[in-house]
Amino acid sequence: MITPVLLCGGSGTRLWPLSRKSYPKQFSSLLGDESLFQDSARRLSGEGYAKPLVVTTNDFRFIVTEQLAGAGIEADAVLIEPAGRDTAPAILAAALHLAQSDPDGLMLVAPSDHVIPDADAFSACVHAAIPAAQEGQLVTFGISPDRPETGYGYLELDAAPTSDLSALPLKAFVEKPDAETAAQMLAEGRYLWNAGIFLFSVPTILEAFKAHAPDLITAVDASINAATTDLGFIRLDPEAWASADAISIDFAVMEKADNLSVVPFAGRWSDLGDWAAVWRETQSEGVSLSGPATSIDCENTLLRSEVESQQIVGIGLEDIVAVAMPDAVLISHKGRTQEVKQAVIALKEKQAPQAEAFPKDHRPWGWFESLVIGDRFQVKRIVVRPGAALSLQSHHHRSEHWIVVEGTARVTVDDDVKLVSENESVYIPLGAMHRLENPGKLPMVLIEVQTGSYLGEDDIIRFEDAYARD
Structure with a gap:
């Protein structure tokens, strides 16, 4: 069985304004009904694949689980990076985690924002790489180029690949070229785009880190050993993690190793980089x-x-x-x-919020968006998933009116708990402890009208929270 390792902590700023730091492109439905992350998880599931291991950040942990559930896929584990450290520490953390449960297993590392329409053809390439990975090779996947692209790194082979599905020796990594060099490489036929997708065994990649990036082993292993479990997520220890260098897997290991192979993939592929x-x-x-x-x-x-x-x-x-x-x-x-x-x-x-903040603010319980913002008021649409609940909270600077427009809400205001149905409303006085829940089986939608001297999201005092937020 191959364990897919899905990396989904990036921000994808080149697809702004759709992709932003608070809700990057991998979670967006750019090309269809499902997100790129869901497509990636589905592509690496089924026969021959174990449950995926996901490496992400604290801000995206509930988006990951919600979207996996929407795709009908269960994760084996979700590792939470305390801070972004590029791909090498993330992949090493995944390998060290798998070493505890499947020490001789194979892991397929893939970004979660790529487009590969022919999943069967790609899966055939993955299975063609298995023998080389079992023999101790670090296998990468190269895309047959169809244009002189300057936005990708390349993989150099000794000769142009044939149509046979097999792992070939990798001669060298090539950085992003200029237009003239890219055209020359395309004409030669010995170069493939570097997809940043890898297959290797857990022992092989750990040995590679020990040989080429031993300092990372010390930091990441300490972070794994001191990790804590929170609502099913595995939180890597932040103090140990902070001592890990921020470096890509290519620079840390791949460009230094001599046990490298590549499997060419001739199908359509894109990283949707812009x-x-x-x-x-x-x-x-x-x-x-x-x-x-x-x-x-x-x-x-x-x-x-x-x-x-x-x-x-x-x-x-x-x-x-x-x-x-x-x-x-x-x-x-x-x-x-x-x-x-x-x-x-x-x-x-310019301190414009649009630089990083997405119009819809996604939360563990659902999402909200601001419809109108004035000097001392704000109108929001709030959508709460079935069975979900906001924290028990209060505010110092604002009061709120809630009008339910779809579904039924269970509303707590201090000691009073009641059901509020469609076309009914409730008033939340300034300073009152309150909670909003959706007891139904369909999403609940309400309009919230805030009034007060300060309407920022940091004016929240939480007393109880099902999602263990501060």
């Missing part, structure tokens, strides 16, 4: 439309609206990307979408 990549995956006759979008005489253009009531119309556009969100709009030349991360940096310098 909006131009999304355009390539979704365009029809040169135009990509998503949501309420209309194109009139446009060429090589992407138009996307994430708001049902917000129409986006392009007229006579060429090589343009336009993405409309409720709180931000991106317009870029299609050839410069790799620079979108510079927009995020600029917005952060």
Whole structure:
């Protein structure tokens, strides 16, 4: 059995404004009804695969479990990184964790935001790599390039690969090239895109870390040994984790090792690294439309609206990307979408909340969004999942009115507990202890009207919380 290790702690700023620090691209439904994370988990499930091991951050832990449940997949474990340290410490933590339960097992490490439409073909490549991994090889997967791409690293082979599915010797890693070099490598046929997907046995990768990055072993092993369990999540020890270098698996191990193999994959693949990549995956006759979008005489253009009531119309556009969100709009030349991360940096310098905060604030119990914000009031839509409950809390600076518009809420206000149905409302006085629960089997939706001198999310005093938040 192969244990998939899904890495999903990144922020994906080059797909702003859809992807943001608080809700990055792997959890978004960019290409269909399911998220990229759900697609990745489903692709690496079924015959031959064990339950996945997920490595993520504290902010995404409940999103991970909710989306896995939505895909009908149960995780073997969810490891919580105290802070982002790039891929090497994350992969090492997964290997050390698996060493406790499956010390000779195989682990397939994959980012959770890639697009691979032909899951069966990719699975065939994975199984073709098993013999090499069992023989002590560090196997990576290379994508057969179809254009001179400058946004990817490459894998160099001794000769052009054949159509046979087998692991080949890997000659060298090649950093992202310039356009002229990328064109030369494409013409030679000996180079593959580096997908950042790996298959190896637990003993092989641990030996590689001991040989090439021994300092990481000390820090990450201490973090695993001092880990705590919280609501089923495994929290790595933050003090030990802080001493681990932030470094990629390529720099820490792969580029130093001599037991490297690569299995070529000739199918479609994309890391959706920018909006131009999304355009390539979704365009029809040169135009990509998503949501309420209309194109009139446009060429090589992407138009996307994430708001049902917000129409986006392009007229006579060429090589343009336009993405409309409720709180931000991106317009870029299609050839410069790799620079979108510079927009995020600029917005952060201006202290604009849109730089990192997503319009929908996802919480363990559901989500909310602000509909209207005024000087001393705010109107929110709150959606609570079936069986979920907000914390028992109070506020120093605001009172609230709740109006249930779908479902039934169980509302606690100090010592009073009652059911509030559709079209009914309840008032929460300033300072009152209160809780909101959904006792039903369908999502419960309410409109909240806040009034007061300060309406920030940090004006919450929690007394009880099912999700162990501070």
